[in-house]
Amino acid sequence: MSLLEIRNLTLHYKTTKGMVQAVDKVSFSLNRGESMGLVGESGCGKTSVAMGIMKILPTNAVIIGGEILFKGEDILLKDDEEIRRIRWKGISMVFQAAMNALNPVISVGDQIVEAIQAHGRVSEADAWEQVRELYSLVGLDPGRRKSYPHEYSGGMKQRAIIAMSLACSPDLIIADEPTTALDVIMQDQIIQEIVALQDRLDMAMVYISHDISVIAETCSKIGVMYAGKIVEYADADSLFYDTLHPYTKALLSSYPSIKGEIKRLNPIPGEPPNLLDPPVGCRFDPRCPEREEICNSHEPEYLEVKEGHFVACHFVKPA
């Protein structure tokens, strides 16, 4: 049984202008200890998927259909208290430090302590002891644990957030762009840290980023999202060396190669579609360099074309 299995998750946002079809029939699964990357441009729905898994979506989000099975049980069917118990203990999240993920008026340590205490009868002193350990684990000075978020640097904050996400030894960690706002060196350090920790603590991880090079470094499986859909899904090697979807190809060529080859970067022309009224056919159709008549009117099926390699494109058919 997979640790996490998502089937046909469809999620819309109610807005004054209409329904934004943010996530459309997304499916993937993840085993214990596995790490998976979710990559795509901003607004493609990857964060919505992450929030959906934890059921911390904004109030205007409507789940239209699908299942989110965590340890075989559908999260979407659980009541608030059951969900609350799963959060952090079962699935925790590494937020982006640049966002206001830490409450500015509560000391960082306190914020970790409250997470620990929310999931078990732990005395104050024991909880603080755990904070101390977590700080050491992520390479933070435990003496700073009673400081406030604004007293930390960006990197420290990010480490604290990672420490916080580990507080309840979760089975699954969702890392939502944890390094985006950091400088390159810090970014690299944090990524190494995350990879090492994940490995050491044997947790599953969903790593979300718009930066495919970062994903390549951290994840064994990669899902590429475009306009609310997963367009390609494969293990890292297949995805990089046997790229099938035109969007993935475009994405790869728009980033500097991690393998060090020097080539010209090609930004993808055009803009992602308006999800209030997405294209009828393939959602990438308007920007696709390989498009044909059929793309405009028919939605391509999401098929396993090779073992463990899924693609949704009219021109890639199972062998």
Added chain:
Amino acid sequence: MGIGKMCRRFYRLCFIFILVPLFLWVAITPSHGAGIKIGMKDEPKTLNPFRASDTWSRKVVTRFFEPLYTREPKTHKIIPWLAEGYPEYDEATNTAIVRLKRTKWEDGSPLTAHDVVFTGSVIREFKVPRYYARWRFIKEIEALDDYRVKFVLERPMAIFLPRTLMTFIVQKKKWEPVVTAARKAEKPLRCLLAHEVKQPMSCGAFTFVKWARGAYIRIERNENFFATGMEIGGKKVGPYVDGVLFKFYGSMDSAILALKKGDIDYYWASIQAGYLKDLEGDRRFKVFKNDKNGVYYLAFNVRKSPFSDKAFRQAVAYLIDKDFIVIRVLQNEGQRMDNIIPPGNGYWHNPDTPKFGQGMKRKERIKKAYEILKAAGYTWGKPPINAKGKVVRAEGLKMPDGREVPPLDILTPPADYDPHRAMAGMLVQQWLRGVGIPASSKPSSFGSITQQVKVKRKFDAFILGWGRLGIDPDYLRTFFHSREDRLYGRNPMGYHNGWYDNIADESAATMDETKRRELIFKMQKFIVEEAPYIPLYVPYVVEACRVDRFTGWNEDLDGVGNRWSLFFIKPAQ
């Protein structure tokens, strides 16, 4: 922060607030403090009789301090009060002997000639404002024995009996230490006036019990009151009530509700017309309407033209429709005034004074004013009456010397202070414009009016009023005497007339009432004719009393709120 906890505490508090009234409802049975409950608009400022000048303080203080002479209800005839019989006056030496009744202070000690001498001396020595003027002409004051006082006057003064001898008397024993201390102070008068009277020594009908600041004043019947049982104006003096409880109501609304709810038996202030319907239909109440002892008037700066011209002033007088003001502005809760001394005064009021334009129609007034002004040499660019005898819009009014009549401001109190006067000002403005007088009504703050009128004395015209005129007509002299045309003087109009000054001085020195009355009558006729003032109206004093609880209210000038009512009223059975 514990907001949640505070919140719960808050709800608990609300709960208590709901329970308390329910509990009190059963518990409180207001029984104590029998007697009459009187509502007042404001709290007294002081119980010091030398200081008490606001109406509220006076209403309480005058319950404790009595004068040598007072006025009979309704007739306003002067009658001996603390004194025995009338003063024996010797014209040759200007000496008066006043004998005292055998009366007592509330502590049982006798009220003697020494108390009278002491009171007079204090007023003279400290120049106590508002009282000094009626004592300054007393050359000598001496106690011949315990019950006879000798006054030596500088000259015959008409106000000796009605003013000097009507001054309240204080107890020497109680006040001597205060006065001694005040003499040593840097500002003796200030020290005397600042003295806080905690427990007034009463010789009046009531004695002081308690003043709870902001809440009430309780006074009770003085068992030693000298006048109890005396017959005055055909009625026996009480008081028949055990005491009086004064309560304070900031707004007319709450006072009227308190009346209706039974929290008070009488509201000691004039009730506005709007509240009357409610009370008039209620059989528990009787609504009394009485003349107010006052006058509201339009006054001119007669130092400068065009108001220096008597013809101009009279023309203005013709233009003003006093009846219209009474009917429309006062809603009939008052009467027109054609005199400075109100008709309610009785004895001193001269009914035979000029009544400019009485009964005239709008067009007739304009015609009359036009004729007067034309005869006096005024000219128009376009007169108010055209060749066909029709009233038209007048323009370009010029004075006899050829100059244009300048824009004239009529100062009135603002509408929120006194809507009647503000409205009257607007009407006068329109009426004057009818003949081309460029008048405008200027509602101004009270301070601003007094500054312009009494201090700077630079103004065109103003509408103000006098209240609390008293019965003695001496004010008629001071309002128009040229001596009072000075800083803070009572003749800010700058009216000067030698004949009037002489006759006014003569009236002040005439101690014979009949002779003085003749002079006062002449003065009234003359001054209304001269029109430095145009008397406009005087509102009624409208009051409501619980006649089902108390009977015997004494209706009088200025309403039922007077000492006689408190002496005469009896609890109804």
Added chain:
Amino acid sequence: MHLGKFILIRATQIVVSFFIILTLLFVLFRVAPGDPASMVIDPQMTPEDVEVTRALFGLDKPLYQQYLICLKNFVKGEFGSSFYYGKPVIEIIGEKLPNTILLFTTSIILSALAGISWGKVIAWRRGSLLDSSVTVIGLVSHTLFLPWIALLMVWVFAYWMNLFPLSGMITPELWLNPETGITMKVLDVLHHMVLPLSVLFTIHFGGFMLIMRSSMMETLKEDYIVTARAKGLTERQIRERHAAKNAALPVVTTLGLSLAFSINGGAITETIFSWPGIGRELVFAVSNNDYPLAQIAFLLIAALVLVANLVVDVLYAYLDPRIKY
């Protein structure tokens, strides 16, 4: 900068502002036309009496001398005597201020507490029927015309239903009875407080609630609320610990100043309920040019506002660790 130093600097500023305000008040009152002596319209007041009265108040001296005397007395701690009462100003204020604090300060505290807790709850349940109905109630409360609601409540609850006293602070008949115990007296005052307090509560509650609501709405958009939820905290913990604490910050400012201003009472409320507070005294003093009384009353308010500002600043630093002085 150290907090102690900060307070010291601010205290100095307060003293300086205080004397500037004193001067401004002095000038303002003297510039206003009319003086207390000449405003008395009494046929018995002779011009001499007016002069004597002016001298009594020290108004006969040139303005700059009056100002120096005023300053000198002020530094000595002498605040002068009311022209009208003749009593020391401090005594009058001492008589009236406790009544005002009892009613107005209590009302501010109660309405702030209620406003904060309700604002918090309805923002939490934004969009619900509860939210929209309570928001409408808050808006109505915020815009209500005070005299109207006060008179209405008096009429309904005090006159018509006879549940509460019409006005005043105590029942004289009860207090005059020597047998009345202290408990009854306290209950009597509370009984009198119910209506005016309810009116003031009604008037102030809406403002606090709306501020709290919008502040809370802003806070709820913050990422740390999502974090808190993701951490599996209970809704209550999120609302109280993470949202309300932050959202209450702007309300603290409003509350601090409202508390300071509450001591000037409210002339309208005090008039309608005949509440012997400082508000009516102040209006009376101003309209009768009773400079010393008006001056001190205004200064007291100014002082309280200045101090309240400082307290709010310090409190802010305490509540929000980001702020440092």
